[in-house]
Every structure is written in C-alpha cells, then in structure tokens.
Amino acid sequence: IIAFTPYYTWHKHHSEHHATTVNLDKRGMGDVWTMTVEEYLNSSLGTRFFYRAFR
Secondary structure, X not given: OOOOOOHHHHHHHHHHHHHHOOOHHHOOOOXXXXXXXXXXXXXXXXXXXXXXXXX
C-alpha cells in the first residue's frame, strides 16, 4: 500500500483523534456527527430530520 502521508504526521493526527473521541468540546474532522441536547433543541426542523436520519 502506498501512503502519501508521512508516518509521523499520520501517527500524530491519529493519536489526537483517539484522545478526543466522544469529547464534544473538541469535535473535528473525522468525528461522527453528535449534537448535544441543547444543540438539537436549538436546530431547525430540517437539521433535526437529517440528524435523526444520520444517527
């Protein structure tokens, strides 16, 4: 397998991903779309629909 990302860079980002998984204060790229109850209640009906369909 050819990888275009240097190992050190991949390892650093992958470690950060695992360290912040399920931490809603540190959401980022690659995380599963998760909303707090407050965010859900303050979202539009369309966003709620897509969120429920996604989840």
